[in-house]
Amino acid sequence: MVRTTPLRPVDIASIFPELAPLARQAVRLHPRPGIPTPYESSIGGPLLWPANEKWPVCTEMHDDSELPVSLDDVRRRRALLEAAWLRPRGPKENLLSQEERALLDTLQAGHPSDGEPNALLPVAQLYLRDIPGLPCPDGADLLQVLWCPLDHETSLPAAYLVWRDAASVVDPLVSPPEPADVDHYGNYVPEPCILHPEPVIEYPAPHELPEDLLDRLAVWARAEWTKSHPEDEDHGSGDAYYQYELSVAPGWKLGGWGPWSFSDPWPMLCATCKTECRPLLTVSSGEWDGGSGSWIPLEDRVPPAGPVGLREPSDPPMVSIGRGYNMQIYICPVSFDHPHLENMQ
Template identity: 90%
Template sequence: MVRTTPPRPVDIASIFPELAPLARQAIRLHPRPGIPTPYESSIGGPLLWPADEEWPVCAEVHDDWQLPVSLDDVRRRRALLEAAWLRPRGPKENLLSPEERALLDTLEAGHPWHGEPNALLPVAQLYLRDIPGLTGPDGADLLQVLWCPLDHESGLPAARLVWRDTASVVDPLVSPPEPADVDPYGNYVPEPCVLHPEAVMEYPAPHELPEELAGRLVAWGPAEWAKSHPEDEDESGGAYYQYELSVAPGWKVGGWGPWSFCDPCPMLCATCKTECRPLLTVSSGEWDGGSGSWIPLEDRVPPRPAGLRRPSDPPMVSIGRGYNMQIYICPESFDHPHLENMQ
């Protein structure tokens, strides 16, 4: 099934012509539950990986203020809670039985740190044929993103980018290693999802605009918001441009960075000091109460009963307190190290 983002409520570039030259294409990935194969683009799916190529590991120091859990613990915990949320229960009936509560406590208790390199976990596999505008090194037709599913000094999982020529993979790896230690909440364990890529047009977040233009957009917002929300008596709308007209929420490739709770900082390549460009945004959700106009048309039908997995977050990934992880790459060389940021 395709996913279709509704037209923006307002053609903002016709009202503020200064924005027109700043338009950028972004590819919303629209991950949805599925069973992807190694030969498909996916989030959290299996990677097309050569059997004779070493699987990457993380040997960095991790934030050890909480004990880690296993990948199996995360999967069993999710299955337990999903079943509990979906089954009928009375108004005073507990979500979990005493036996289930005891099992959940065991699954969340954690285990001692293994103290050895941690195998990386597949996050995204993007075939260039599926993602308009995505380009890689000469000969590469596939981008694979893995990460260590633990917090690092940045407060983020440490990501690894692999560009690959699929024609060279003649003997694919069937059973890749799994990380021994995982974030205790499973925040960095993506559920397998198939993708429904869609091109949309974006404009910079107000944080990246000249102060004078950003101020005019904030002043313009409330009156425009009131036209479609006459019931709102709180004089909302100052962030109308930011949430509804600038940067698309959710997992995406390219476009503009979703700067939010802090001002943008220079994303300069550590090797050549060139300004890096957004490659991939990993999101904690595709929409929320402030970005409802971005909900795809196909997801506006009456939803089926939702369990643990929210309709807006099929991969079940959570960055920080519901933020985004931005991955930037250097436009001068794919060999230069990428940058990561949380917003």
């Protein structure tokens, strides 16, 4: 199936020509529940990994303010809650039975970490054939992203990037190692998803625009908003119209612009050569919410019939960054060998 982003309400670059040179292509990944194979692009699916290549592990310090849990704990907890949400119940009937509540408490209790290196967890696998504009070194056609599913110094999971030539993997690994520890709430454990990539055009978040342009955009946005919301004319509404409707697409995506939100932008400079890095991958806590409903794909605008379960339509991977934010991975345009950068917005 395809996913189709609705046309933006207006062609903002025709109204503000200064934005035209700032247009960038992003590829919305539109992850949806599925059973991907190692030979497909996916979120949270199995990786095409050579059997003779060492699986990466994390040896960094982790945030120990809350006990980690096991990957099996997360899977069993999600299965328990999914079944509970899907079964019919009366208006005064509890979601869980006493036995299920006790089991859930056990699964959420956590365990002390043994301090051993933690095997990394697959996050994304992106084939060049599926993802328009996927940056790859010469001879590579596959990007694989793994991370340590625990909080680190940046309050983010630590990502690990691998580019490879898919055709060179003739003896793939069948049963990769799994991490002994994941974050207490399982926020960094993506559910398997197949992808429906879709190129879209983005413009910078308001935080990255020159002040003069931003001021004129704000005046225009308020006037544009009150055309359809006259009741808001005296309340300053519409200031976020450009940000939420016309600039940066929400959700998991490749490339485009960074979704700066609760902080002002700062230079994302390569630690090796000081070149400005560009967004590679945005990991999102959800593809839409109350402020980004106009970005809901046309194919997803009719709510599913019947109970939804634990896995909400707006967040099939079930990944949560911070308090519902985004994690961006930036790479240096000079060399794929230079270390990447991570940011939360």
